[in-house]
Each structure stands twice: as C-alpha cells, then as structure tokens.
Amino acid sequence: xxxxxxxxxxTKYFTFAEGSRKLLLESGxxxxxxxxxxxxxxxxxxxxxNAVLIVHALSGDAHVAGxxxxxxKPGWWDDMIGPHKAFDTxxxxxxxxxxxxxCKGSTGPSTVNPxxxxxxxxxxxxxxxxxxxxxxxxxxxxxxxxxxxxxxxxSMGGMQVLQWVASYPDMIHSAIPIATVLKHSPxxxxxxxxxxxxxxxxxxxxxxxxYDHAQxxxxxxxxxxxxxITYMSDQSMENKFSRKLKDKNYSFSFSTDFEVEGYLRYRGxxxxxxxxxxxxxxxxxxxxxxxxxxxKLFPDGKTVDARxxxxxxxxxxxxxxxxxxxxxxxxxMRHCDVTYCVVNSTxxxxxxxxxxxxxxxxxxHFLATTYKRIQ
Amino acid sequence: xxxxxxxxxxTKYFTFAEGSRKLLLESGxxxxxxxxxxxxxxxxxxxxxNAVLIVHALSGDAHVAGxxxxxxKPGWWDDMIGPHKAFDTxxxxxxxxxxxxxCKGSTGPSTVNPxxxxxxxxxxxxxxxxxxxxxxxxxxxxxxxxxxxxxxxxSMGGMQVLQWVASYPDMIHSAIPIATVLKHSPxxxxxxxxxxxxxxxxxxxxxxxxYDHAQxxxxxxxxxxxxxITYMSDQSMENKFSRKLKDKNYSFSFSTDFEVEGYLRYRGxxxxxxxxxxxxxxxxxxxxxxxxxxxKLFPDGKTVDARxxxxxxxxxxxxxxxxxxxxxxxxxMRHCDVTYCVVNSTxxxxxxxxxxxxxxxxxxHFLATTYKRIQ
Numbered sequence: 075x076x077x078x079x080x081x082x083x084x085t086k087y088f089t090f091a092e093g094s095r096k097l098l099l100e101s102g103x104x105x106x107x108x109x110x111x112x113x114x115x116x117x118x119x120x121x122x123x124n125a126v127l128i129v130h131a132l133s134g135d136a137h138v139a140g141x142x143x144x145x146x147k148p149g150w151w152d153d154m155i156g157p158h159k160a161f162d163t164x165x166x167x168x169x170x171x172x173x174x175x176x177c178k179g180s181t182g183p184s185t186v187n188p189x190x191x192x193x194x195x196x197x198x199x200x201x202x203x204x205x206x207x208x209x210x211x212x213x214x215x216x217x218x219x220x221x222x223x224x225x226x227x228x229s230m231g232g233m234q235v236l237q238w239v240a241s242y243p244d245m246i247h248s249a250i251p252i253a254t255v256l257k258h259s260p261x262x263x264x265x266x267x268x269x270x271x272x273x274x275x276x277x278x279x280x281x282x283x284x285y286d287h288a289q290x291x292x293x294x295x296x297x298x299x300x301x302x303i304t305y306m307s308d309q310s311m312e313n314k315f316s317r318k319l320k321d322k323n324y325s326f327s328f329s330t331d332f333e334v335e336g337y338l339r340y341r342g343x344x345x346x347x348x349x350x351x352x353x354x355x356x357x358x359x360x361x362x363x364x365x366x367x368x369x370k371l372f373p374d375g376k377t378v379d380a381r382x383x384x385x386x387x388x389x390x391x392x393x394x395x396x397x398x399x400x401x402x403x404x405x406x407m408r409h410c411d412v413t414y415c416v417v418n419s420t421x422x423x424x425x426x427x428x429x430x431x432x433x434x435x436x437x438x439h440f441l442a443t444t445y446k447r448i449q
Numbered sequence: 450x451x452x453x454x455x456x457x458x459x460t461k462y463f464t465f466a467e468g469s470r471k472l473l474l475e476s477g478x479x480x481x482x483x484x485x486x487x488x489x490x491x492x493x494x495x496x497x498x499n500a501v502l503i504v505h506a507l508s509g510d511a512h513v514a515g516x517x518x519x520x521x522k523p524g525w526w527d528d529m530i531g532p533h534k535a536f537d538t539x540x541x542x543x544x545x546x547x548x549x550x551x552c553k554g555s556t557g558p559s560t561v562n563p564x565x566x567x568x569x570x571x572x573x574x575x576x577x578x579x580x581x582x583x584x585x586x587x588x589x590x591x592x593x594x595x596x597x598x599x600x601x602x603x604s605m606g607g608m609q610v611l612q613w614v615a616s617y618p619d620m621i622h623s624a625i626p627i628a629t630v631l632k633h634s635p636x637x638x639x640x641x642x643x644x645x646x647x648x649x650x651x652x653x654x655x656x657x658x659x660y661d662h663a664q665x666x667x668x669x670x671x672x673x674x675x676x677x678i679t680y681m682s683d684q685s686m687e688n689k690f691s692r693k694l695k696d697k698n699y700s701f702s703f704s705t706d707f708e709v710e711g712y713l714r715y716r717g718x719x720x721x722x723x724x725x726x727x728x729x730x731x732x733x734x735x736x737x738x739x740x741x742x743x744x745k746l747f748p749d750g751k752t753v754d755a756r757x758x759x760x761x762x763x764x765x766x767x768x769x770x771x772x773x774x775x776x777x778x779x780x781x782m783r784h785c786d787v788t789y790c791v792v793n794s795t796x797x798x799x800x801x802x803x804x805x806x807x808x809x810x811x812x813x814h815f816l817a818t819t820y821k822r823i824q
Contacts, residue, residue, distance in 0.1 A: 101699075101701040103701075196703075199701075200701040200702065257692065258692075259683060259686065259687060259692075260686040260687060260689070260690040260691060260692065260707070260708075260709040261678065261681075261683045261686045261687075263692070263707050263709050263710065264674075264677075264678045264686065264709050264710075264713055265678060267674075267707075267709070267710045267713055268671060268674040268675055268678065268713060270703065271670070271671050271674060271713075271714070271717070272647055272650075272671045274703070275647075275651065275667035275668065275670070275671055276650065277652060292650035293650065295646070295650070296643060296646050296647045296650055296671065299639075299642075299643045299646060300643055300675060302639075303636065303639045303640060303643065306636075308634060308636045308769070311634065311635040311636045311639065312634060312635060312636075314635070315635040316635060317632065317633070317634075317635065317638070317740065324476075324738055326476040326478075326574075326575040327575065328571075328645065328649070328730060328734065331737070331738075332635065332638050332642075332737065333635075334635040334638050334639050334642070335638065335639075335642045338639055338642055338643065338646075339646070342646070355703060359703065362706070362707065363699055363706075365692065391766070394683070
C-alpha cells in the first residue's frame with residue numbers, strides 16, 4: 075500500500091425512511107426503509123465546509139478509495155482520492171454512497187423486503203436519478219453537513235451531479251460533472267434497452283424473481299459486453315487488441331479467435347459475479363428517464379451561485395463531447411462560473427476512470443480555488 | 450407497380466459441387482453439393498459484356514429488385530435496379546445471388562444435409578467471404594459470363610466486391626465497394642461477437658440443433674437490435690425518435706416508454722421471422738475473418754486493370770469513412786483508376802440503402818463510362 079492511499083477502509087450503513095417517514099419517489103410512490111452503504115475518507119473539519127461527495131456510475135459502489143481488509147485491489151477511483159491526490163484527503167472529507175436501486179449494500183431489488191421476508195425483485199419501485207440524489211441528501215443531512223464543497227462524478231455520476239444542481243442548488247459550493255449528459259439521447263436509450271432486453275430474454279431472469287436460484291448470468295453478461303464496447307473507443311480497441319489472435323491461426327469454429335472476443339467474454343463473465351441483473355435494469359431505466367434539458371437544470375428559474383468544472387473526453391462516443399458542451403452552455407446562459415474542458419484522450423468513455431493526470435490537474439486547482447473563495 | 454420496376458420476378462437455383470466435385474473451402478474442408486439462389490433482371494447481350502453482379506449484406510438475399518408474386522414490398526435495393534435506374538436493366542444484365550451460409554435459398558446451416566437427412570446445424574462448415582465469392586464465380590461461369598462489367602455492393606457486399614478483386618481480378622472490368630472495409634476492426638469484431646453471444650446464450654439455440662422446434666428467437670432478436678443501433682447514426686436516431694414517448698408519461702415500469710425502444714423491439718421481433726440464427730453466426734464470423742489489408746488485395750502483386758468507385762458515408766460509424774478511404778489508398782498505390790466519394794449523409798451505415806439519389810448519380814455515370822471504355 076502506497077503512502078498516498080487512504081489505507082484500510084470500511085463500508086458504513088445509514089438507514090432512514092423508516093416507519094411512516096417513507097421517501098416520496100419521483101414516480102409518486104412512497105418507499106422505505108432505505109439503507110445507504112457509504113464510505114468516508116479524511117476528516118470533516120469543525121466548520122464542516124470541507125466535504126466532497128463523489129457519486130458513482132452504473133456499476134460503481136461506495137468503495138471509491140482505499141482497501142477493504144484482505145483485498146488486493148483498491149476502490150474504483152483510488153487514483154483520484156487520497157493524501158495529496160486530486161481529492162486530497164489531508165484537506166477534504168470525502169463521502170461516497172452506493173445509489174438506491176444498487177446491489178452494493180444500498181437498498182435495491184435484491185434487498186429483502188422486511189414486510190414479505192423475500193427479496194423485492196420487480197416489486198421494488200422504479201427509481202430515478204432524482205430519487206438517488208434525494209436519498210444522498212438524507213445521508214448528507216445525517217452527517218451534519220449543510221453545504222458540500224463539491225459534488226463530483228462521471229457518467230451516471232455526472233447525472234447525479236447535475237441533479238444536485240437542480241434539486242439542492244443551495245447545498246453545493248461547486249459541481250464537477252464529467253463525461254455526462256443533460257439527457258439520454260435515443261442512441262443512449264437504445265444501448266440501455268438492448269442491455270435490458272438481453273437480461274429479460276434470459277429464462278433464468280424469471281420476471282425478476284430469481285434470488286432463490288442463479289441469476290440470469292448469460293443475459294447479464296451480454297448486457298455487460300455491449301456496455302464494454304461503448305465504454306472503449308474504436309482507437310483504444312485498435313491499440314489494445316487490433317486483430318490479434320488467441321492462437322496462431324483462425325479456429326474455423328465459434329470458439330474465441332480474436333483477443334477482443336476473449337476480453338469481452340471475460341468481462342461479461344466476471345461482471346455477473348459482482349452485479350445484480352435487476353439492479354442493472356432499474357439503474358439503466360433511471361438513466362433513460364433522466365432529463366434536465368430545456369431549463370430543467372434550473373427549475374426555479376434562478377441563477378445558481380456555484381462554480382462548475384465540466385469535463386468531456388474527445389474520443390467518448392457514448393457520451394459525446396457535444397452533449398457535455400451543452401451542459402456548459404446551459405450553465406453559461408445562466409451566468410454561472412463555468413470551466414469547460416475537453417480532454418484529448420483516446421480511451422473513449424472509460425477515459426474518466428483512466429485520464430488521472432489530466433483530471434488531477436483540473437480538479438485539484440478547481441477545488442483549491444473553490445475552497446479559498448468560501449473562506 | 451411503377452414503370453421503372455423490373456416487375457414480377459422469380460428466384461432461380463443453381464446447384465454445383467456435386468458428387469466428387471466438391472468446393473474447396475478456405476478452411477481446407479471440401480464441401481458440396483451447393484445450391485445458390487439467384488435472380489436476374491434485364492437481358493444478357495450477345496457479347497455477354499453487360500453483366501453486373503450485385504452482392505448483398507449480412508441479412509440480404511438474392512431478391513434485390515422487383516416483386517415476388519403477391520408481395521407488396523419490392524427487393525432490398527429496388528430503388529437502384531430497374532429500367533433507367535442506377536443499374537439500368539434496359540442496358541445491363543443484373544445478377545444477385547444469396548451467399549453460401551445464408552438462409553434465403555442458398556445452401557447454409559438450415560439446409561438439409563443430403564447424407565443425414567437432417568439440417569446441417571453446426572456441422573455446416575465455417576465459410577469465409579472468399580468462399581462466398583468462389584461460389585458466386587461458379588454461378589457466373591454457369592451463366593457463360595467471362596468478365597463482369599461490374600460487381601457492386603455495400604457493407605458485407607462491399608467485402609465480396611473486394612474479394613472479387615483479390616480472387617478474380619481478370620473477371621471484372623470494374624468494382625463498386627460501398628460503405629465497407631478491408632478488414633474488421635476490433636470494434637467491428639466486438640459488435641459481431643456480442644450478437645453471436647446473445648444467440649448462443651439463448652437456451653433455445655441448443656448448440657445449433659434447433660430446427661425441429663423454435664429457433665433462438667430472443668437471442669437473435671437481441672443480436673438484431675444491437676445491429677440496428679450500429680446501422681443508424683446518433684443524429685438519424687435523434688431525427689427519427691428524439692425522446693418521444695409511446696404514451697404521454699413515463700410508465701415507471703419496464704414496458705416500452707420511448708419510441709426508440711418500441712422500434713428496436715419491433716425490428717428484433719420481425720427479424721426472427723425471416724432469418725436463421727445459425728446463418729447469423731456463420732455470416733458474422735465470415736465478416737470477422739475477412740482481411741484484405743496489407744497488400745492482400747493484390748495477392749499476386751500485380752496491378753489490377755479495373756476501374757473503381759469507392760463510396761463512404763460521413764455519418765457511418767460502424768464502417769467509418771477512414772476505413773473506406775484506406776481501400777481507395779491501397780488501390781491508388783497500385784495505380785488503379787479510383788474515384789473515392791464520401792457522401793454527406795446523416796443516415797449512418799444504413800445510408801447505402803437510403804441515399805439513392807446520390808448513389809444513382811455516381812453509379813450511373815461510372816457504369817456508362819466503364820461500358821464505353823470496353824467497347
């Protein structure tokens with residue numbers, strides 16, 4: 075473990091919306107109890123003005139930095155979070171929670187419904203990005219934080235960042251939406267939908283009621299493979315795989331010929347061991363429903379007194395830069411303080427997890443400036 | 450039926466590689482008998498120098514123009530083929546055959562193996578684009594044609610065009626590869642592979658042995674949905690669907706919310722009624738194996754005495770223009786007579802079926818000039 079690691083960490087749990095105090099969801103349904111799994115790193119200072127909320131993407135979780143006891147791999151954005159890193163834990167108190175609807179400790183379709191004693195499955199209510207953020211807000215209240223120094227995240231994390239702007243503009247000093255969009259385009263909805271169809275086509279899915287036997291592994295693996303193609307770029311696939319063969323010659327069979335095929339199969343197979351198929355359905359649907367275009371980013375019509383760092387990546391064709399630019403445009407039209415940056419990366423959408431040096435440079439300076447301004 | 454239609458047409462059949470005269474496949478296997486389904490329009494002239502071969506894409510067939518008795522829809526490129534159209538049937542004799550491995554009348558995995566009396570299924574040999582072209586060459590010989598005026602096709606059709614250049618350069622006066630590539634990139638292989646995985650994940654596939662019951666409809670539908678996303682562009686999807694809802698409000702369920710979802714489901718469901726899942730596996734594999742890069746387009750090292758019209762489409766991200774341009778570059782390096790054109794279309798890969806006006810303009814002139822030169 076390096077000196078710049080937050081070290082051994084543990085996931086914590088916060089439960090709310092119990093009894094009659096259920097959470098009102100965007101669908102109109104009231105739901106509870108809700109548990110959020112979360113982790114924190116660094117120390118909340120006395121003024122409680124150094125708190126940073128990290129929000130995760132589709133398949134992410136609360137474990138964003140450090141190591142769980144016995145693990146060899148650190149959290150999913152460990153390169154960005156730790157002593158003297160972009161989100162410097164010697165200065166800032168970093169929080170990350172697993173989204174509602176997820177399967178990494180927060181309440182989701184795989185959670186046991188306390189009323190029936192069985193997993194919710196499809197009786198779990200439909201959730202939206204706003205519901206995810208409303209649940210996070212309960213956690214932030216619980217931690218005694220009135221205003222976040224920043225909320226930051228990529229991909230679906232970026233949607234949650236934007237939802238914080240729309241839902242709780244007075245609770246953020248700044249926001250860092252990365253590789254994200256104001257709304258899913260039909261192409262983005264189409265990729266979500268075909269992933270869902272792959273899962274629901276698997277007989278093992280059984281209308282979501284599969285928790286007493288195996289989950290729909292084959293369907294979920296196909297959904298994940300589709301996802302992985304969209305996370306990489308044409309060029310990054312060329313750089314990584316080209317037409318390299320697993321063996322010397324074509325097999326002239328349907329076994330794995332090309333390295334890229336082996337990679338996709340491996341990615342699909344390993345995903346089904348760590349992710350719940352129903353959560354995949356619920357979370358992709360939340361992403362499709364998300365729409366803060368056409369002024370909905372400022373529902374009360376007022377200007378938001380927060381600073382923004384909007385980051386896009388040149389080769390990201392899943393969430394193309396033109397959609398990120400539209401976020402910056404909307405913010406500028408409301409006279410917000412916005413820095414918009416397109417990073418020259420070949421990694422495609424995955425770049426937000428990989429272009430650490432560039433992101434560190436951008437985020438570190440942005441956070442320091444923001445923190446100085448609020449003193 | 451319009452005046453510019455070739456009218457009512459019938460599919461014909463040609464059988465070869467019978468008895469001991471089997472076809473040597475690229476895999477080294479010998480295979481036969483082979484039947485090719487084909488159609489012809491217009492008249493072969495006395496000199497037999499006005500023959501045009503049209504080659505089809507992944508899910509195409511021999512029925513490229515005119516109407517089958519009782520049908521309301523014409524062949525798949527009817528806008529391009531007929532009296533006074535791009536491929537003018539008052540001047541040219543147009544031939545189109547279904548590829549070997551297909552399921553539209555040519556011998557493929559769904560064909561009954563005369564030895565066993567059962568459909569081949571996975572005992573069908575692996576085929577390549579070169580095998581498809583070798584089979585077509587038998588048909589062209591059978592029709593008594595020594596040299597084709599042109600061979601033309603888009604997508605996988607374009608691969609066959611290029612394979613004609615490599616395999617039988619002395620049998621073509623010209624070639625028209627459209628929206629195609631010299632080799633599948635890893636991204637293109639990845640999209641093929643995930644479609645195959647979707648089919649093979651369906652328990653109804655049963656290792657390809659499903660012809661006595663239903664075929665793997667759910668898996669094949671998912672494969673086709675993935676395909677359809679890649680055939681359209683971000684912009685053409687935006688133009689056609691945007692975020693339009695089927696009903697007034699979100700359903701807050703996993704039923705169809707967005708029109709684009711309904712479109713994909715419809716496309717998937719209708720495809721399984723007309724296409725064989727095993728053919729989908731064999732043909733996509735043939736496309737992945739295809740590789741005429743690095744000089745393989747000219748295996749004997751000689752210059753080809755043929756004219757070329759290479760057409761790409763600006764918004765085609767499945768077979769991007771830079772790959773088409775590489776075809777033109779390879780041809781020019783051998784001092785071939787090449788016209789390379791990028792059509793300014795928003796339709797994505799589907800453009801080769803839709804940009805009729807532009808294609809007509811290009812093809813008509815190119816064919817007329819080619820025909821004049823050989824007189």
